[in-house]
């Protein structure tokens with residue numbers, strides 16, 4: 143999905159990134175709790191329509207650790 147971001151949160155992790163206190167590879171766009179409007183949909187995506195209001199979970203779960211298996215990704 144191509145999402146036009148309408149709002150995002152800036153949290154403590156972003157603050158640490160800004161001050162170079164958290165490992166990252168610049169450039170990094172700050173603000174990772176987001177919501178917006180669907181602008182375009184890729185051919186491999188289903189279940190969405192242009193104009194839908196969406197939010198995203200930017201965390202990447204490993205799917206293998208005990209926390210993921212317990213549903214706490």
Ligand SMILES: [Zn+2]
Nearest residue numbers: 204205207210
């Ligand atoms: Zn995991």
